[in-house]
Amino acid sequence: MIELIEPGIRTTIQDMGRTGYYHQGVPPAGAADKFSFMFGNLLLGNPRHAAALEMMVKGAKIEFHKKTTAVITGAPVQFFLNGKQQPMWTVFEVQKGDLLEIDYIKKGLFSYLCVSGGLDVPEVLGSKSTCLASVFPGITGRILLAGDRIPLSEPLPGAAQHIGKELIREAIPEFGKTETAHVVLGITCDLIRDEGLVSFLNSHWIIEPQSNRTACRMKGGHIGYADIEPTFGSGGTPGNIVDIPYPIGAVIVPNEEEVIILLNDGTGGGGFVTIGTIIWSDISKLSQMRPLSKVRFQAITVDQAISIRREKERLIEKVAASI
Numbered sequence: 548m549i550e551l552i553e554p555g556i557r558t559t560i561q562d563m564g565r566t567g568y569y570h571q572g573v574p575p576a577g578a579a580d581k582f583s584f585m586f587g588n589l590l591l592g593n594p595r596h597a598a599a600l601e602m603m604v605k606g607a608k609i610e611f612h613k614k615t616t617a618v619i620t621g622a623p624v625q626f627f628l629n630g631k632q633q634p635m636w637t638v639f640e641v642q643k644g645d646l647l648e649i650d651y652i653k654k655g656l657f658s659y660l661c662v663s664g665g666l667d668v669p670e671v672l673g674s675k676s677t678c679l680a681s682v683f684p685g686i687t688g689r690i691l692l693a694g695d696r697i698p699l700s701e702p703l704p705g706a707a708q709h710i711g712k713e714l715i716r717e718a719i720p721e722f723g724k725t726e727t728a729h730v731v732l733g734i735t736c737d738l739i740r741d742e743g744l745v746s747f748l749n750s751h752w753i754i755e756p757q758s759n760r761t762a763c764r765m766k767g768g769h770i771g772y773a774d775i776e777p778t779f780g781s782g783g784t785p786g787n788i789v790d791i792p793y794p795i796g797a798v799i800v801p802n803e804e805e806v807i808i809l810l811n812d813g814t815g816g817g818g819f820v821t822i823g824t825i826i827w828s829d830i831s832k833l834s835q836m837r838p839l840s841k842v843r844f845q846a847i848t849v850d851q852a853i854s855i856r857r858e859k860e861r862l863i864e865k866v867a868a869s870i
Contacts (some may be wrong), residue, residue, distance in 0.1 A: 597665030606649020622655025662702030
């Protein structure tokens with residue numbers, strides 16, 4: 548097992564998330580940056596969904612009570628094994644009694660500690676992912692605390708053969724302060740004026756400090772509502788509609804000066820004007836962006852979105868083949 552000597556600021560257990568319960572009000576949760584998470588597991592020879600620690604802004608200090616192999620991925624961070632600095636994206640060996648100290652994250656928000664075989668904690672609704680809004684029982688229902696002891700699965704056969712394995716350079720993500728997010732327009736887009744959509748796509752949107760794993764809130768442009776009589780039952784204001792289901796990545800316009808992007812812990816529905824959806828591969832990028840970072844939106848078609856996803860899948864396959 549591992550023991551958290553210092554837990555960091557907001558350290559949780561995550562995997563690829565839960566499916567099949569979003570329509571019942573249970574968010575998928577899962578790693579905020581799924582690419583960094585998957586690459587860590589691939590480097591270790593794990594299944595892609597094996598549970599790991601997700602650390603936000605500040606890493607944890609961890610004592611290992613079992614020999615295993617591990618890797619740190621995600622946002623850039625310095626970390627030390629028994630006082631000796633180790634490189635990110637490279638598998639290293641850990642002995643029983645070793646102390647791993649993970650510093651403050653320099654860029655981005657989330658870093659990951661993946662171990663061979665994954666974390667051996669109970670599943671809730673088919674996943675080991677923490678979702679604070681769902682208030683699950685046990686350790687996956689809260690942030691981790693000092694003194695928590697988390698069981699480790701047995702290292703996989705051949706785990707030692709992965710020691711020193713590095714992620715190929717082209718797969719290492721960048722963590723910039725200005726990014727472009729691709730969006731497929733639709734849903735209740737007809738409730739926005741044409742010039743409002745132009746402003747949405749042409750403006751630089753600034754991420755607000757209130758952003759979290761539930762949603763990324765932004766300001767910076769003006770999105771004018773269409774001059775249409777509000778639908779009966781919507782509350783009588785232009786930004787409201789009769790409730791609809793929200794997809795993860797939904798682009799919500801609650802007022803003419805703000806945009807909200809639903810992330811992995813987002814709610815499953817609501818009554819705000821929603822003008823499109825951020826594509827799957829950009830959710831990780833947005834989740835890693837810090838407050839005051841800038842985002843531009845680029846409209847694409849469904850076919851273009853599928854093409855981008857296939858490119859990401861080919862990159863994942865290339866990483867797997869390199870290991």
